[in-house]
Each structure stands twice: as C-alpha cells, then as structure tokens.
Amino acid sequence: MPDLTPGYIIFIALLLFTAVLLFYYFYFFLRLALFRPQKRNTTQQQPVSIIVCGKDEARNFARNIPGLIFQEYTSSHQILVVNDNSVDDSRFILQELNAKYGGLSILNLRQNAQHIPGKKYPLSMGIREAVHEILLLTDADCVPSTEHWLQKMQEPYADGADIVLGYGAYHKHPGLLNKLIRYETFHSALQYLSYALAGIPYMGVGRNLSYKKSLFLNNKGFSSINHLPGGDDDLFINKVANSKNTAIVIDPAAHTLSSPKTTWKEWKYQKTRHFSTSKYYKPKHKIILGLYSLSHFLFYFLVVACCIGFSGWVGLGILAGKSIIQQLIFARVMKQLNERDLRKWVLIMDLWMVLYYLLFAPMLIKKEKKTWN
Incomplete structure (x- = not known):
C-alpha cells in the first residue's frame, strides 16, 4: 500500500471527483444528448390556454404578443394576457393589439395582493381565468421561436403527461456577456431536462412551461410558497413533478427566445433572484444538484494541486480525458438545443462556472427582495 502522502491524497480526491462528474455525464446528460422524441403518425391538438403575465411591459407586449397570435394551431386555444397593475401604456397597447389582430383575452389587475410578493398572484388569477385544462406559460419578454x-x-399531453418542460433560450448577440448568459442558461437546461429524463424532474422555467390547470388547483396553487418572491415556476414544479407525470420538449421549433440582459449589473441581479429559490428544493434534489456543483467546483482546483503535488502529466491527463468526454456530450446537447455556436467555448465556460458558483452561492442564505419584474 503506497504511503498516504499529501500528493497521493490529492490524486485520490481528484479521481473521486472526476468519477462523480463522469457519472453525471454518462448517467444524466447523455440521456439528453441521445434523446429522440416519439415519432407521431397522427397529430392530436388539445385545447390550450396560453398565459402571459406582465407588469409595465408595454414595449414587450407590442413586440412579442403577435408571435403568440400567429401560431399555426387550428384547435381551440386562448391567449390570456394578465396586465398586473401597470402604470405604463400596457393597457392601451393590448387594446390596440386586440383591435388589430383579435384573439386576446385581457385581464387588467388593479390591486396588489397583500403579503404575496412576486408574480404568483397575477399568474394565479390568470390560471383561474383560463378556459382550458392545458396551460402554456411564457413571459412578456419572450417570443416563440416559430409558429409551431x-x-x-402540447403534443406530450396525448401520452398522458401533466407537465411539459420546454427550453427558454436567449437571442444571440455579439459579446462575452451574451455567451456567458446563454451558456449558463444551457447548463441549467442540461440539468433540469436530463434529470427529468432520468425520472427526477425538479424544476422548469416560466419562459416556456406547461401544465394542467387541475394539477395547479388540486395542489392548492402557490399557497405553500406565497411568501416567497420567486418560485412560481421552479418551486411549483419541484413540488408537483414526478417520474410519471413529466415530459420534455426540446425541438428547436418549440423554444422561446428572450432578450438577454445587456449589463453585468442587470444580469447579476436577475441571477441573484433566481438562484435564491433553489434552497427551497426538496432535499433529494438539493443533494443531487449540490454534489454535481461541488464536484464541478473542486475539480479544477484538484487538477492544479495534483500537477503541483503529485504529477503534472497525471493531472493534465485526467483533465484532458474528462474534457474530451464532456466536450462530446455537451456538444451533442448544444446541437439538440440549437446552441451550436457555444460548442467551441465549452472548456472556457466550464472554467467560468467555477467563478459563477463563487458569485452566487451566497444567495443560498441571503434574504430575497420581494419584487418580480
């Protein structure tokens, strides 16, 4: 048995955390890389209520609502826009859109709910006003990528799903910040979509999310999280999703597109708000997510320590092997999610995620601000 020198201990630790990462790559992420949706000989169309909530979103309403109106869908469907106490021109923009195109149901809220911060109250009101059982949710700053x-x-509902998780992408623009935002969005989707395929769904994103109205009402809506400013998407799904009732749709024709933040300050504020809800996930989900993040975070430090204290060739060899496997799997998923241009950035962005954890991990213990837009 070799002596347990500090260098040897570092080497063993590196092997251990590398093995953990490879387990996630092969057991979870490879499922998404190889995912093929079920081929359908016939297409069934369910009645659907599309719900969009917005507060002071006049410009986004004018830009994005037409993308909802011009969907190619012959079955009955409702487009319900909840205008949450806006003080801009949202009400008049929505009236003009309805007069020009028709097809909108508009719910103008004129009072705020006491002690229910965030988006949950307007969304709850929209869900209760929805006329169809299947709900399709998106945000005011989102537009469908296609008319399909x-x-x-809605296709997975023909197979008995109660929840459908979609991908909410961001528009592609030049610049480093845009790539960082899109990679972090991809990395989040890589996890929640892969875990759902493995029978462990834990979240969805409100930019592109669908579930049944009865599921919402039977679980008393957002009552258990009404005191939190966020969580109308991820925490609700964390509560009600299971291995039997959840499906995913990753077809690029089913993506939504949003305008990403253009300054570091805006993006940091957005991620701070989103990141803080994860501490309310179920314990098993926190363990699965935490183990991956910890392994990801420690891996690069252990590679450096191994090169210094054990063997440079061994440390670099482990880094190379892990990186090649990661590149192959991630590149395949990026192709699936129409993020091909990010493939050459995988290693650099993977290093960036170490700094990302340092920036946002404190949000797990920080008190949330009670706003939603």
Missing part, C-alpha cells in the same frame, strides 16, 4: 411552438409543446 404551441403545437409542439
């Missing part, structure tokens, strides 16, 4: 979004997102 509605058709694609």
